Amino acid sequence: MSILVDPSTRILVQGITGDFGSRHAKASLDYGTQLVAGVTPGKGGQTFDHGTHKVPVYDTVDEAVKQSGATVSVIFVPPPFAAEAILEGVDAGLDLVVCITEGIPVNDMIKVKSVMQGSKTRLIGPNCPGLVTPGTGDKSYGGCRIGIAPGYIHKRGNIGVVSRSGTLTYEAVWQLTTRGYGQSTCVGIGGDPVNGTSHLDVLKLFNEDPETEGIIMIGEIGGTAEAEAARWAKENCKKPIAGFIAGATAPPGRRMGHAGAIVGGADDTAAAKKKILAECGIAVSDSPADMAVTLLRAMGKL
Amino acid sequence: MNIHEYQAKELFEKFGVATPQGKVAATAEEAGAAAREIGGTGLVVKAQVHAGGRGKGTFTNGFKGGVHVINTAEEAQDIAGKMLGQTLVTHQTGPEGKLVSKVLIAKSVDIAKEHYFAILFDRSTSRHAIIASTEGGMNIEEVAEKTPEKIIKEFVHPTLGLQGYQCRKIAAALGLRGALMNQAVKLFTALYKLYIQSDCSLVEVNPLAITTDNQVVALDAKFNFDDNALYRQKDVVALRDTSEEDPREVAASEFGLSYIGLDGNIACLVNGAGLAMATMDIIKFHGGDPANFLDVGGGASKDQVAAAFKIILGDPNVKGILVNIFGGIMDCNVIATGIIAAAQETGLSLPLVVRLEGNNVAAGKETLANSGLAITGADDLTDAAQKIVAAVAAA
Numbered sequence: 001m002s003i004l005v006d007p008s009t010r011i012l013v014q015g016i017t018g019d020f021g022s023r024h025a026k027a028s029l030d031y032g033t034q035l036v037a038g039v040t041p042g043k044g045g046q047t048f049d050h051g052t053h054k055v056p057v058y059d060t061v062d063e064a065v066k067q068s069g070a071t072v073s074v075i076f077v078p079p080p081f082a083a084e085a086i087l088e089g090v091d092a093g094l095d096l097v098v099c100i101t102e103g104i105p106v107n108d109m110i111k112v113k114s115v116m117q118g119s120k121t122r123l124i125g126p127n128c129p130g131l132v133t134p135g136t137g138d139k140s141y142g143g144c145r146i147g148i149a150p151g152y153i154h155k156r157g158n159i160g161v162v163s164r165s166g167t168l169t170y171e172a173v174w175q176l177t178t179r180g181y182g183q184s185t186c187v188g189i190g191g192d193p194v195n196g197t198s199h200l201d202v203l204k205l206f207n208e209d210p211e212t213e214g215i216i217m218i219g220e221i222g223g224t225a226e227a228e229a230a231r232w233a234k235e236n237c238k239k240p241i242a243g244f245i246a247g248a249t250a251p252p253g254r255r256m257g258h259a260g261a262i263v264g265g266a267d268d269t270a271a272a273k274k275k276i277l278a279e280c281g282i283a284v285s286d287s288p289a290d291m292a293v294t295l296l297r298a299m300g301k302l
Numbered sequence: 303m304n305i306h307e308y309q310a311k312e313l314f315e316k317f318g319v320a321t322p323q324g325k326v327a328a329t330a331e332e333a334g335a336a337a338r339e340i341g342g343t344g345l346v347v348k349a350q351v352h353a354g355g356r357g358k359g360t361f362t363n364g365f366k367g368g369v370h371v372i373n374t375a376e377e378a379q380d381i382a383g384k385m386l387g388q389t390l391v392t393h394q395t396g397p398e399g400k401l402v403s404k405v406l407i408a409k410s411v412d413i414a415k416e417h418y419f420a421i422l423f424d425r426s427t428s429r430h431a432i433i434a435s436t437e438g439g440m441n442i443e444e445v446a447e448k449t450p451e452k453i454i455k456e457f458v459h460p461t462l463g464l465q466g467y468q469c470r471k472i473a474a475a476l477g478l479r480g481a482l483m484n485q486a487v488k489l490f491t492a493l494y495k496l497y498i499q500s501d502c503s504l505v506e507v508n509p510l511a512i513t514t515d516n517q518v519v520a521l522d523a524k525f526n527f528d529d530n531a532l533y534r535q536k537d538v539v540a541l542r543d544t545s546e547e548d549p550r551e552v553a554a555s556e557f558g559l560s561y562i563g564l565d566g567n568i569a570c571l572v573n574g575a576g577l578a579m580a581t582m583d584i585i586k587f588h589g590g591d592p593a594n595f596l597d598v599g600g601g602a603s604k605d606q607v608a609a610a611f612k613i614i615l616g617d618p619n620v621k622g623i624l625v626n627i628f629g630g631i632m633d634c635n636v637i638a639t640g641i642i643a644a645a646q647e648t649g650l651s652l653p654l655v656v657r658l659e660g661n662n663v664a665a666g667k668e669t670l671a672n673s674g675l676a677i678t679g680a681d682d683l684t685d686a687a688q689k690i691v692a693a694v695a696a697a
Contacts, residue, residue, distance in 0.1 A: 079530065105501055105531035106423055113428050114460035150630035150660060165576020167628045171683070174628070174659065191575060193425040220576060223425050246579035249586045250595065251564060270583075287587045288580035289683035 002133040002185040003160065003205040003212070004096060004122075005072060005144045009133075012037040012070035014077055014085050016048050016057060021076030024100075024148050026050045031151040032135055032142040037068035061092040074130060074146045075099040082126060083108035090121045098146050099125035099196075109194035116196070123196025129166035129188035140182075147188065149173075157182015159295065160206035162199055163218035164191045168246060168288065172216050175292035181301075184212040191220065199229035207237050214240045214299045216291055217282070221247030222268050227276045234280035242295035243277040244285045245270045303527050305541045306350045308406040310523040317496035320489050321520045324408030326350070333382030334375045336407040343373040346410045347381045349390050351400040352546040359392035361385065362399060368392065371410060378407055400546065411519060416509035417476050418442055419490070419520075421458075421497045423504070423528075430458040430497070432490070434472050438509035464494040478518065485518040493520070500538055501531030550613050557609040559598055566591025567621040568690055569614040571607070573598050573628065581626045584683055590691035593620050607640035611648050622653040622694040624686055629660025638666040642673045653693035654678065657686035 005011075011028070015021040016038025028035050029050050037056055038048045044059030058064035061073060073089045075082060075097065082101040089097035104126050116123060124131060130147015134140035134154035145151045153170055155177040163169040169188050176183060187202050189195055199217055206212045215237075219226035226245065233241055248270040278284050285294035296302045305313075308326040315321065325336035337345055349356055349368035356368030365384045372378050382405045391399035416438030424431040434454040437445045446453050454475045458464050466487065473479075473486040489510075497505050504526035511521045532539050544552045554561030560575065564582075568590045572578035575597045582592035594614065598606055614620060627637050641656060657680040658666045670677050678693070680686035 080533065103530045103533075105534070106503060106528045107498065107501055107531065110423075110428055110430070110460045148630075153630075153660075163576070165574060165580075167572075167574030167630065168576035168580055170628050170630055170660075171577060171580070193423070194428045218576070220579065244580070246576050246583060249564070249582040249592055250579055251562065287584055287684065288577075289584060289687075 001209055001211045003202070003209050004124075004131060004185060004187065005133050005146060007032070007133065007135050007142055007144050008034060009072055009144050010034045010036045010068065010070045011144070011146060012039060012061070012064045012068060012073045014039045014061060014073055014075045014089065016040055016055070016076075017043055018076055022048070024076065025055070027151065028145045029053045029055075031140075031145040032137065033145045037064040037070050039064050061088045061094075065092045065094065070094070072096040072098065072146065075101055075126075077101060079103040079105070083112050086112050086123060086126075087115060090116055090119050094121050096122050096124065097196075098128070098130050099123065099190075100128060100130055100147050101125075102127040104192070106194060109192065113194055113196070124187065125190040125192075125195060127192040128190030128195070129169060131185060131187045132183075133185045134183055149186070149188070153177055154186065155182035157184065158211055158213040159183050160202075160209070160212040160215045161186040161218070162202040162206070162215070163188055164220050165218060165246065168218055168244075171288060172218060172244075172291045175289075176216075179292055179296065181292065181296065184209060193223065199225050200232050203229050203233055203237060203241075207239060212239065214295050215242070216295050217241055217243045218291065219243065219245045219273060221245070221250055221270050221273070224268060226273050230277045230280035230282055233282065240295065240298040241282045242285055242291060242298055243274070243282040244288055244291050245273045245277070246288065303529070303532075303538075303542055304352045304546065305525050306352065306404070306543065307348060307522065308350055308404065309541045310525055311406070311408070313496060313500070313525075314520055314523070317499075318488075318492040319496060319520050320485065320518060322409040322411050324406050326404050326406055327382060328386070328404050330379045330383035330386060333405055333407055334379030337372065337375040337378035340407060340409055342409070344410045345372050345378065346370065346408050347372055347378055347385070348406045348408065349385045349402040350404040350406055351390055351395065351402055352543070353392050353394040353400055355392035355394050356390065359390045359395070361402075362389040362391065368402070382407075403545075411511060411517075411521070412514040413509070413511045413521075414514045415512040417512070418445070418508050419493075419510040420504065420506040420508070421494060421502070422506070424457070427457055429460060432456040432458065432464070432468070432472060434476060436476055438511070442508065458494070463498065464491065466491070478512070482512065482516065482518055489518055489520065501528045501535050502526060503528045550616055553609070554596070554613050557606050559596060559606060559610055559613070561610075561613055562595040563617060564592055564594055565619070566593045567619050568694055569593045569596070569617065569620045569623045570626065571596050571598060571610050571614065571623065572626045573632070577626065577628060581624065581683075581687075584687040585624065585691065588684075588687045588691045590687070590694060593617055604636070604640035604643055607637065608644040608647055611644035611650070615648055615650070615652075620652065621697050622690050623650075623655070624690040625654070625656040626683065626686060627658050627660070629658065629663065629666075633661055634658045634663045634666030635669055638669040641677070642670065642675060645675050645677070650675075653690065653697060655680050655686050655690040655693065657681075657683065
C-alpha cells in the first residue's frame with residue numbers, strides 16, 4: 001500500500017496545455033503514471049500528444065471526470081485563476097486536488113479553505129511539489145507522480161516523507177534512495193501559510209499505512225504545524241519519525257509583522273520547534289545532510 | 303513591503319479611516335504651504351523614512367530630531383529645510399542612516415487615551431483576526447506576555463467579513479461607549495475594508511487615540527501586504543519606495559531571485575527556499591557563517607545565475623561561495639555552463655564550491671572540471687559545507 005495515491009490512480013491535469021503543465025504532464029507519462037485527462041477551457045476535444053500517448057483534453061473538470069474516471073487532479077494554472085481551479089475540482093467530486101501553483105493570494109486561499117470544509121475532496125498545496133508513490137520498475141518507473149518532483153530519484157519502499165519544501169524533499173528522498181531505502185509515498189504539502197493538508201494529516205495517514213515503517217518529517221520556521229504534528233505523534237504514532245526544521249539561521253521577522261506572534265504563539269523558531277519535536281520523541285536531525293541517517297538510526301537499521 | 307507614514311495617511315483618507323489631517327512635502331516651500339493650508343498652531347513636521355525612533359534620531363548635518371512640533375508656516379519651512387536632502391540616523395537605520403526626501407506636515411492632537419488595534423492574518427486558524435488592547439502606545443508583545451487578559455481577539459469569518467456586532471464587542475471591551483462607540487465602529491469597519499481591498503497581511507494602528515475633544519483617530523500605522531496579491535494591487539505597488547530597501551534585494555527581485563542579506567562571509571546560491579535555508583543552516587553547523595539567503599527558483603536560467611553571482615559579489619564581506627543545486631528536472635549541465643559563464647564574467651577570484659545533484663549530473667560535473675576555473679566539486683551537502691568553510695578559513 002501507500003497513502004493517498006497508488007500506481008493505478010487515474011489523474012487529470014488542469015492547465016495541461018500551458019508551458020509548465022505540459023512539461024510535467026509529459027514527465028508523469030514518461031514515469032508510467034495513469035494520466036488520463038487534461039482540462040483547458042476552450043480546447044476541449046483536442047488531444048495532448050506525447051510519444052504514443054494521446055490524452056484527451058476537456059473544457060471542464062466535470063466533463064473530464066465523467067469521461068475519464070479520474071479521481072485526482074493536479075493544477076498548473078496561473079495564480080489569478082488557481083483558487084477557482086481548486087473549487088472546480090471540489091465541485092467535480094474529486095478525492096484529491098493537488099495544487100502546484102505558487103503565488104496564490106492569501107485572501108483567495110482563506111475563502112477556498114472555508115468553502116472546502118465538509119466536502120469530500122482533500123487539497124494538497126498550493127505552492128507544493130506534489131506527491132510521488134514510487135513504482136517498482138527501473139528508477140521507480142511505473143509509480144504515480146503528481147506534480148513536479150523528479151521521478152527517478154525515488155525507489156519503492158517503506159519510508160514516508162512529508163515536507164513543506166520541494167528541493168529539500170528531493171534531498172531527503174535522495175539520501176534514502178542512495179542508501180538503499182525506498183519510499184512508500186512522498187508528500188510535499190507546500191510552503192504557503194494557508195494550505196489544504198498539514199503535516200499532522202499526513203502523519204496520520206502514514207501511521208495507518210501498513211507499508212510505511214518509518215517517517216521523515218521536514219519543516220520550516222513559521223507557524224505551529226510541525227509542533228502540532230509532533231504533539232499528536234507523541235501520543236498516537238506507532239512508527240519512528242525523524243525530523244528536520246530548516247531556517248535555524250534565518251533572520252527573524254522578515255515576512256510577518258510582530259503582532260502575528262501573539263496569535264501564532266512563540267513556538268515558530270527553528271530552535272523552539274526542534275525542542276518540541278525532541279520532547280515528543282522525534283529524532284531530530286540538526287544537519288539537513290543527516291535526515292535519512294537519523295531516521296535509519298531511529299529504526300535500528302544503522 | 304513597507305510604506306511611508308504619509309502613504310498610510312493617504313490610504314486612511316481614501317478609505318475613510320479617521321486620522322489627523324496631514325500633507326506631504328518634498329521641498330521646504332511645499333512644507334510651508336502645507337502648514338498654511340492645514341492652518342492653526344501645534345503642527346508636527348515628520349521626516350519620512352522606513353524606520354522607527356525618528357523623534358530621537360540625529361541628522362548627519364548635526365540637526366537633532368526627525369519629528370518637530372511647530373506653530374507657524376515659516377517654522378515648518380525652516381525645519382523641513384533642515385531635514386530634506388539630509389540623512390537621518392536612528393536606532394533602527396544603522397549607522398549609515400536614511401536619506402530624507404519627503405516630510406509629513408500633520409495636525410498634532412491632544413491625546414486623552416491610547417489604545418492598540420490591529421488586523422492581521424492568523425495562520426493557525428486560516429482567518430483574519432482583530433487584536434485590540436487598552437494598552438496603546440506600548441510594545442504589544444510585552445502586553446500579551448505579561449497581561450494576556452488585556453488582549454482582545456476577534457476572528458473574521460472567511461466569507462462574511464467583519465460584522466458590526468464584532469466591532470461593537472471590541473469597542474465595548476476597549477471601554478468606548480456612547481458617541482465614541484459609534485466612531486470606533488465606523489473606524490474599525492473602514493480599516494477592515496482597507497485591509498481586505500488592499501490585500502494587506504497586517505495593519506497595526508498604534509496608537510489608536512482618543513483625543514481630549516472626544517475623537518477616535520488612527521495616529522500611526524504599520525502596513526504589511528501579501529506579496530502574492532501585488533499583481534492585482536497596482537495602487538499598492540506604486541507606494542513601493544525602492545530607495546528604502548536593500549539595493550541587493552531590489553536587484554535580485556528584478557531577476558526573479560529571492561535574496562536576503564545576512565552578516566556572514568559565505569555566500570550561497572541554491573534552488574528552492576527550503577533547501578536554501580537548509581544550506582545556510584549546514585554552513586553554520588560546520589562552523590561557518592552564511593552571508594545570504596538566495597533562492598534562484600526552480601528553473602534557474604543562465605542569466606539568473608549570472609545575476610545571482612553579481613549580487614552575491616556586491617557584498618564586500620563575502621569570502622567564498624557555495625552553490626548547491628538539486629537539479630531534479632533541470633539539466634545539471636545547463637547549470638554548470640551558467641556557473642562558468644558567471645564566474646568568468648565577474649572575474650571570480652574567491653573560493654567556489656559547487657554541489658550539483660540530479661539530472662545529467664555527470665556531464666555537469668565534467669563541464670565544471672574542464673572549465674579551467676578553480677571550482678571545487680562536492681559530492682553531497684556535508685562535503686560541500688565542509689569544503690567551503692575550510693576554504694574560507696584558510697583564505
